[in-house]
Amino acid sequence: xKITVKKSWRAGVFAMLCSIISLSVYADSVDQYLEDAKxxxxxxxxxxxxxxxxxxxxxxxxxxxxxxxxxxxxxKIGDGASAEKELKRAKELGAEPSQVLPLLGEAxxxxxxxxxxxxxxxxxxxxxxKLQATLLGLQGTAHLGLGDNAKAQEKFNAALKLxxxxxxxxxxxxxxxxxxxxxxxxxxxxxxxKRFPQSADVWILKGELHRLHSEFPxxxxxxxxxxxLEPENVNALLGEAIMLIAQKKYEEGGKHVETVLxxxxxxxxxxxxxxxxxxxxxxxxxxxxxxxxxLAVAPNYVPAHLLLGAIQYSKGNLEEAAxxxxxxxxxxxxxxxxxKLYAATQLRLKQPDRAIETIDVALKQNSNDPQLLSLLGSAxxxxxxxxxxxxxxxKAVAAAPNAAALHTQLALGYxxxxxxxxxxxxxxxxxxxxxxSQADILLVLTHLQRNEFDKALKSAQAxxxxxxxxPVPVNLAGAAYLGKKDAANARKQFELALKxxxxxxxxxxxxxxxxxxxxxxxAAKRHYQTILDKNDKDVGAMLAMARLADRAGNQEEALRWxxxxxxxxxxxxxxxxxxxxxxxxxxxxxxxxxVTQEISSRYPDHPLVLEIAGExxxxxxxxxxxxxxxxxxxxxxxxSAQAYYLLTTAQVQNKDLKGAEASVSKALExxxxxxxxxVMLAIIKxxxxxxxxxxxxxxxxxxxxxxAAAGYEVEGDIYLKGGKVxxxxxxxxxxxxxGASAALAVKLYQVRHGLGQANxxxxxxxxxxxxxxDMAVTMTLASAYQAEKRNKDAIVQYERALKKQPQNVxxxxxxxxxxxxxxxxxxxxxxxxxxDLKSDSPAIADTLGWVLLRHGxxxxxxxxxxxxxxxxxDVAEMRYHLAVALHKAGRKEEARVELERLLNEKQDFTxxxxxxxxxxxxxNQ
Numbered sequence: 075x076k077i078t079v080k081k082s083w084r085a086g087v088f089a090m091l092c093s094i095i096s097l098s099v100y101a102d103s104v105d106q107y108l109e110d111a112k113x114x115x116x117x118x119x120x121x122x123x124x125x126x127x128x129x130x131x132x133x134x135x136x137x138x139x140x141x142x143x144x145x146x147x148x149x150k151i152g153d154g155a156s157a158e159k160e161l162k163r164a165k166e167l168g169a170e171p172s173q174v175l176p177l178l179g180e181a182x183x184x185x186x187x188x189x190x191x192x193x194x195x196x197x198x199x200x201x202x203x204k205l206q207a208t209l210l211g212l213q214g215t216a217h218l219g220l221g222d223n224a225k226a227q228e229k230f231n232a233a234l235k236l237x238x239x240x241x242x243x244x245x246x247x248x249x250x251x252x253x254x255x256x257x258x259x260x261x262x263x264x265x266x267x268k269r270f271p272q273s274a275d276v277w278i279l280k281g282e283l284h285r286l287h288s289e290f291p292x293x294x295x296x297x298x299x300x301x302x303l304e305p306e307n308v309n310a311l312l313g314e315a316i317m318l319i320a321q322k323k324y325e326e327g328g329k330h331v332e333t334v335l336x337x338x339x340x341x342x343x344x345x346x347x348x349x350x351x352x353x354x355x356x357x358x359x360x361x362x363x364x365x366x367x368x369l370a371v372a373p374n375y376v377p378a379h380l381l382l383g384a385i386q387y388s389k390g391n392l393e394e395a396a397x398x399x400x401x402x403x404x405x406x407x408x409x410x411x412x413x414k415l416y417a418a419t420q421l422r423l424k425q426p427d428r429a430i431e432t433i434d435v436a437l438k439q440n441s442n443d444p445q446l447l448s449l450l451g452s453a454x455x456x457x458x459x460x461x462x463x464x465x466x467x468x469k470a471v472a473a474a475p476n477a478a479a480l481h482t483q484l485a486l487g488y489x490x491x492x493x494x495x496x497x498x499x500x501x502x503x504x505x506x507x508x509x510x511s512q513a514d515i516l517l518v519l520t521h522l523q524r525n526e527f528d529k530a531l532k533s534a535q536a537x538x539x540x541x542x543x544x545p546v547p548v549n550l551a552g553a554a555y556l557g558k559k560d561a562a563n564a565r566k567q568f569e570l571a572l573k574x575x576x577x578x579x580x581x582x583x584x585x586x587x588x589x590x591x592x593x594x595x596x597a598a599k600r601h602y603q604t605i606l607d608k609n610d611k612d613v614g615a616m617l618a619m620a621r622l623a624d625r626a627g628n629q630e631e632a633l634r635w636x637x638x639x640x641x642x643x644x645x646x647x648x649x650x651x652x653x654x655x656x657x658x659x660x661x662x663x664x665x666x667x668x669v670t671q672e673i674s675s676r677y678p679d680h681p682l683v684l685e686i687a688g689e690x691x692x693x694x695x696x697x698x699x700x701x702x703x704x705x706x707x708x709x710x711x712x713x714s715a716q717a718y719y720l721l722t723t724a725q726v727q728n729k730d731l732k733g734a735e736a737s738v739s740k741a742l743e744x745x746x747x748x749x750x751x752x753v754m755l756a757i758i759k760x761x762x763x764x765x766x767x768x769x770x771x772x773x774x775x776x777x778x779x780x781x782a783a784a785g786y787e788v789e790g791d792i793y794l795k796g797g798k799v800x801x802x803x804x805x806x807x808x809x810x811x812x813g814a815s816a817a818l819a820v821k822l823y824q825v826r827h828g829l830g831q832a833n834x835x836x837x838x839x840x841x842x843x844x845x846x847x848d849m850a851v852t853m854t855l856a857s858a859y860q861a862e863k864r865n866k867d868a869i870v871q872y873e874r875a876l877k878k879q880p881q882n883v884x885x886x887x888x889x890x891x892x893x894x895x896x897x898x899x900x901x902x903x904x905x906x907x908x909x910d911l912k913s914d915s916p917a918i919a920d921t922l923g924w925v926l927l928r929h930g931x932x933x934x935x936x937x938x939x940x941x942x943x944x945x946x947x948d949v950a951e952m953r954y955h956l957a958v959a960l961h962k963a964g965r966k967e968e969a970r971v972e973l974e975r976l977l978n979e980k981q982d983f984t985x986x987x988x989x990x991x992x993x994x995x996x997x998n999q
Contacts, residue, residue, distance in 0.1 A: 104133045104140075111143065118305035120150040121337055138169035145177050151337040152308030154184030171197065172205050179212035183219070186372065191216035204240075207233040211242030218250055226250055241270055248279055252286070259283065274300040274307050281310070285317045293317050308334050308341065315347050324351045342372035349381060358385050376405040380412050387419055391645045393676055395419045410436055410443075417449045424680070426457040458713070514540070518550045527557035545571035545578040552584060561588060577608045579615070586618065595622055611642045613649060620652070627847030629878075632656070640669075647677060654686045663693035681711055688720060692727060700724040708737075715745040722754050726761070734758050749775060749784050756788045760795065768792050783813025790821065799828050810837060814844075816851050823858060834858065849875060856888070865892050883908045887921050894925050901925050909938075916946035924955050932962050950976055950983035961992060970996045 107130035114123035127144040134140065141164035148157035158181040165174045175195055182191045195209045195216075214229030227250060233243035248266055251259035263280050270276045277300035284293030294317065300310035311330045318327030328351060334344040349364035362385050368378040383398035399416040403409065413436045420429035433450045440446055451466030514537045521530035531554035538547035552567030565588055571581035586601035599622060605615040620635035636656055639649035650673045657666035670687040677683045684707040691700035704721035711717040718741035725734035735758050741751040752775040759768035769792055775785030790805030803825040810818050819841040826834035838855040842848060856871035872889045879885060886908035893901035905922040912918050923938030939956040946952055953976050960969035973993040977986075 104130045104137075107133075108140070108143070111147075115143075115147060115150075118150075118303070118307070120147045120304075120306045123147045124151075136167055138164040138167035141167065142169055142173055142177065145181065149177065149180050149184065150304060150308075151306055152184055152312075152334065152341055152343075153338045154181040157181040158185070172201065176205070176208045176212070179209065179215075183212065183215060186219060186374070188216040188219040203236040207237035207240040208242050210236070211240050211246050214243065214246045215249070218246065218253065223250055223254060239269075241273060241275075244269065245275055245279065252279070252283060272303060274304040274310060277303070278307070278309050278313055281313045281317070285313065285320070288320075290317055290321055306333075306337055308337060308344075312343055312347065315344075319347060319351050319354070322354070324355060327351060340367065340371045342368045342375050342378075345371075346375065346378050346381075349378070353381055353385060358388065361385055374405075376402050380406075380409070383412070383419075384415060387415060389645075392419055392423050394645075396423065407435070408439075410440065414445055414449060417446075417453070421449065421452055421456060424456065426453040429453040430457075518554070522553060522557060525557065527554045530554040530557065543574050545575040545581060548574070549578070549581050549584065552581070556584075561591075564588065577604075579605045579609070579612060583614065583618070590622070595626065598622060613639050613643050613646050616642070617649065617652065629660070629847075645676070647673065647680065647682060651682050651686050654690060658689060658693055663690065666690040667694045667696075679706075679710055681707060681714075681717075684710070685716075685720060688724060692724060697724060697728045701728055701730075713744060715741040715748045715751060718744070719748070719750050719754060722751075722758075726754070726758065731758055731762055735762075747778055749779060749782065752778075753784055753788045756792065760792045765792060765796055781812055783809040783815070783818065785809075786812065787818060787821075790825075794821075794825065799825050803829060803831075814841060816841060816845070816848055819851055820854050823854065827858065827861075835862075846874075847878070849878060853884070860888065860892065865895060868892055881911060883912045883915070883918060886911070887918050890921050890925055894928055902929055916942040916949070916952065920946075920949075920952045920955055923959065927955070927959050927962060932959065935959050936963050950979070950981040951985060954983065954985050954989045957989065958992065961996065966996050966999070 107126045111123040111126035111130070114120070114126065124144060124147045127140055127147065130140050131137070131144070141160045145157040145160040145164065148154070148160065158178065161169075161174050161178045161181060165171075175197065179191055179195045182188070182194075192213055195212050197205050197209050210229045210233035214226040214233065217223075217226035217229060226246065230243045230246045230250070233240045233246075237243075244266055248259065248262045250256075251262050256262075260283060263276075263283050266273075266276045267280060277296050281293045281296035281300065284290070284296060294314060297310050297314040297317070300307055300313075304310065311334050315327040315330035315334075318324075318330065327347070331344050331347050331351070334341050335348075338344070345364045345368040349361045349368065352358075352361035352364060362382065365378045365382045365385070368375055369382070372378075379398045379402040383395045383402060386392070386395035386398060396416065396419045399412055399419060402412050403416060406412065413432060417429045417432040420426075420432060430450065430453045433446055433453065437443070437446050437450065447466050447469045451462075451469075454462040454466060514533070518530050518533045518537065521527070521533060531551055534547050534551040534554055538544070538551070541547055548567045549571040552564045552571070555561075555564035555567060565585065568581045568584045568588070571578050572585075575581075582601040582605050586598040589595070589597035589601065599619065602615040602618050602622075605612050606619075609615075616635050616639035620632045620639070623629075623631035623635060633653075633656060636649055636653045639646065640653055643649065650669055654666045654669040654673075657663070657669065666686075667690040670683070670690040673683050674687050684703055688700045688703035688707065691697070691703060701721070701724045704717070704724050708714075708717045708721055718737045722734045722738040722741065725731075725737060735755070738751050738754045738758060741748055742755065745751070752771055756768045756771035756775070759765075759771060769789060772785050772789035772792065775782075775788070777785075779785060786805050786809035790802040790809060793799075793805060794802035803822070806818060806822045806825060810822055814837075819837040822837040823834050826836075835855060835858050838851055838858065841851050842855060845851070852871055852875045856868045856875065859865070859868035859871060869889065869892050872885050872892070876882065876885045876889065886904045890901045890905035890908060893899075893904060902925050905918075905925040908918045909922040919938045920942040923935045923942060926932075926938065927935035936956075936959040939952065939959045942952050943949075943956050953972060957969045957972040957976065960966075960972060970993065973989055973996070977989060977993065
C-alpha cells in the first residue's frame with residue numbers, strides 16, 4: 075500500500091505541474107488546449123488529450139462540447155465511469171441527444187450496465203436513421219451482455235435495415251457469432267476487417283477470435299494492429315494481456331496490465347488479470363488483493379468471484395469461498411468446475427445436504443462424470459448414509475477405473491462405513507495404479523486404524539522405497555511402532571524424519587507427544603516452538619502450547635497462546651471455540667459471549683459454534699437466546715443425542731420442564747445409555763417433585779455405569795435438595811472415589827460439615843494435593859479453615875491464592891481479618907488494598923474500618939463503619955463494629971442505643987458475647 079500511495083502522489087504532482095505549465099503558457103487560449111488535445115487524440119495519446127481538455131475546462135467549465143470530447147477520450151482508455159459523468163454533465167449543459175446517447179451507451183457498456191443501456195438509449199422517430207441504427211446496435215449489445223441472444227439479433231437486424239453501414243450492428247452480430255461458437259464467426263470477422271479496416275474494435279474482435287482458438291501469433295498480430303491505430307486502446311491492451319497470460323508469459327502480460335492501470339488506475343478487468351496471473355503462479359496474497367480491487371469497482375464481475383472462491387478454498391476460508399462461488403454460479407449455473415468446487419466447499423463445511431443439491435443439478439447433464447459421482451458419494455458418506463455413499467463411489471471408480479484418486483476416495487468411504495477389508499483392497503488398487511502419495515499414505519493409515527501395526531509398518535517401509543529421503547514414510551513407520559508400544563523405535567523413526575527435513579512439523583509433533591508422555595514438558599515445548607519458528611501460524615502447535623500451559627496450571631500463559639492462535643489465524647474455528655471455553659471455565663461469561671458472537675457471524679450453522687454459543691448465552695443468563703440456538707443445533711443435527719441434551723439444559727433453566735423432558739427423552743431414544751441424558755432426566759424428575767422417580771433414574775445410571783461417579787453424584791444432589799443430608803453424604807462418598815472432581819470435593823465438604831463430621835475438609839485437601847492450582851477449591855478450603863477457627867491454615871491457603879490473583883478483593887479482605895486477629899501489621903495494608911479496589915462494598919468498608927479502629931485511627935474508622943451500616947443495615951456484625959467505634963470515640967450513649975437495639979433483635983452473630991460485655995460495661999459506667 076505504501077508504494078501505491080507514493081506513486082499516486084507523484085502522478086498527482088506531475089499532472090498538477092503539467093496543468094500549471096499549460097496555464098502559464100496558454101493562459102488566454104482555450105482553443106490552443108483544444109487543438110493540442112485533438113493532436114494527442116489523433117496520435118492515440120488519450121491520457122495527454124484528457125489533461126489538455128481538463129485545462130480547457132478550467133477556463134470554461136460550462137462548455138458541453140469540451141465535456142463531450144473529454145468523454146470520448148475517457149472511453150478510449152476504458153474509463154467508462156468518468157465518461158458517464160462527463161456525458162451527463164454535457165447533457166445538463168445542453169448537448170444534443172444525438173451527440174450524448176451513442177457515447178453514453180459505450181460508457182454503460184464498459185461498466186456492464188446493460189439494463190441502463192436498454193432503459194436510456196432510445197431516440198425518437200424524428201432522429202436520423204443513422205442515430206437510430208447506432209442506438210439499436212447498442213441495445214443489441216446490451217441484450218448480448220444479458221445473455222438474450224435472440225433479442226440481440228433482432229436489434230442488430232433492425233439497425234442494419236436503417237443503416238447498412240452501422241459498425242455497431244455489424245460488430246454486434248460478429249460478437250454474437252463468436253459467443254455462440256458459430257462456425258461462420260471467422261468469416262463474419264474477416265468481412266468486418268474488409269468493411270472497417272481502420273476500426274480498432276474490429277481488429278480487437280479478430281484478436282479475440284484467434285485467442286479463443288489458441289492461434290497466438292495471429293492473435294498478437296491483430297491486437298498489434300489495433301494498438302497501431304490507437305496506442306492506448308485499453309481493450310487491445312487487455313486482449314493481448316489475456317493471450318500472454320494464457321501462454322504463461324506473465325511478465326509480458328503484466329506490462330500490458332500495468333499500462334492499463336496507469337491509464338485507468340481502478341480498471342476492474344486489468345485488476346482481474348493481475349489477480350489471475352498471480353493466482354496461476356500460486357501467489358495467493360497479491361491475487362486476492364487484486365481481485366478485491368476488481369470487486370470494489372465492479373461487484374458483479376463474476377469471473378473475479380470464481381477466482382476468489384478458489385483462493386479462499388485453498389486457504390481454508392470456507393464460508394468466504396462458499397459465498398464467492400454461490401455468486402458466480404448464480405450468474406453461470408452451468409459452469410461445471412465451479413459447481414464441483416462449490417460442492418467440495420460445502421462438504422468441508424459439513425453441509426452434505428447442500429452439497430447433494432449442488433451436485434444433483436450438474437449430474438443430470440453429466441451422469442457419468444467421475445468427479446461428480448465421487449463428490450456425491452462423499453456427501454452421502456458424510457450424511458451417514460454409507461450404503462448410498464459407497465454406491466456412488468463405486469460408480470465413480472467404474473466410470474474412471476484407472477483414476478487412482480477415485481480408488482482412494484472409495485477407500486475412504488469404506489473406512490467410514492467400517493468395511494476395512496474393502497478399504498484395503500481399494501487402496502492397494504490405487505497403489506498399483508501409481509497414485510503414490512494419497513493412496514499409499516491412506517493404506518498405511520487404514521492398517522493403523524485396524525490396529526494392524528505390522529502391516530502398517532510394512533506398507534510404510536514400501537512407501538519409503540518409493541520416496542527415499544522423504545520424511546512422510548518414516549513418520550508413518552514411527553506411528554506403526556507407537557501402535558506396537560515400541561516407543562524407542564518410534565522415536566528413532568521420527569528423528570530420522572527430521573534428519574530428512576528438520577522443519578517437518580508432523581515429526582516434531584509426534585516427538586513432542588512422546589516427550590510429554592515421558593514427563594519431559596520442556597522438550598515437548600521445544601518441538602512445538604520449532605514448528606512455530608518455521609510457521610508462526612501453525613494452529614496445532616499454538617494450541618498444544620496452550621494445553622501444556624493449562625496442565626501446568628499456568629492459566630495466563632494458556633490464555634496467551636489461545637489469544638495468539640486466534641489473532642494469527644482469525645478464520646480458524648478451533649482456537650476461537652477453545653478461547654470461549656477458557657473464558658467460560660474461568661467465570662468470564664461476557665468475554666466468552668463476545669468471542670462466540672464473532673465466530674457466529676462467520677460460521678452461523680456450524681455445530682461447534684452453535685454449541686459453544688448456546689453455552690455462552692446460558693452463562694450470561696440469555697436463556698431464551700440459548701433455547702433458540704440449541705433448537706437450531708437440533709435442526710441441523712437431528713440424530714445427535716448431545717444436541718438434544720444441550721437443548722434440555724437450556725429448557726430446564728427456562729423452567730420449561732415439559733419441553734425439557736421431551737427433549738431429553740428424544741436424546742435417550744437416540745442413545746439409550748447416554749449418561750448426561752440420564753443425569754438430566756433425574757434432575758427434571760426431581761424438579762417436578764418426583765423424587766423417588768429421580769432416585770430410580772440415578773440407580774439406573776449406577777447400574778449401567780457402576781464405575782462412574784455420575785449416578786452417585788446426582789443421587790446425592792437429589793437427597794441434598796430434599797434435606798436428606800446423611801443420605802447425600804453416603805452418595806457423594808460413593809461418587810468421589812469413582813470420579814474425583816472439584817465440584818464433588820466441595821459437595822462432600824458441605825454435607826460433612828453440615829453433619830459436623832471431623833473429616834469435613836478431607837476431600838478438599840485431597841483434591842488440592844493433586845490439583846494445587848485449583849483456585850475455586852483453594853478458596854473453599856481457606857473459608858472452611860477460617861470457619862473452623864484454623865486461622866493459621868486459612869492464611870496459608872489465602873496466601874497461595876493471592877499469588878495467583880493479587881487483585882482478588884475477597885482474598886485481600888479475608889487475609890486482613892486473619893492478620894488482624896493475630897496482630898500482623900499487614901492487616902491494614904491488605905484491608906486498604908481491598909477497599910481501593912472495591913470501595914462500594916459495605917463488607918470491605920467494614921473490614922477496613924474495623925482494622926483502622928484496632929490501629930487507633932478512630933475518626934476514619936467511624937466514618938467507614940457508619941457508611942457500611944448505612945448500606946447494609948441488617949448485618950448484625952457490622953452494627954456491632956459501629957457500636958465499638960462509637961464507644962471508642964466517646965459517644966457512649968449512641969453506642970448503648972445501638973447495642974441494645976442489636977441485642978433485642980436476638981440475632982446470632984460472631985462477637986455477640988463481646989457485644990453483651992460492652993453493653994454491660996457502658997451501663998456500669
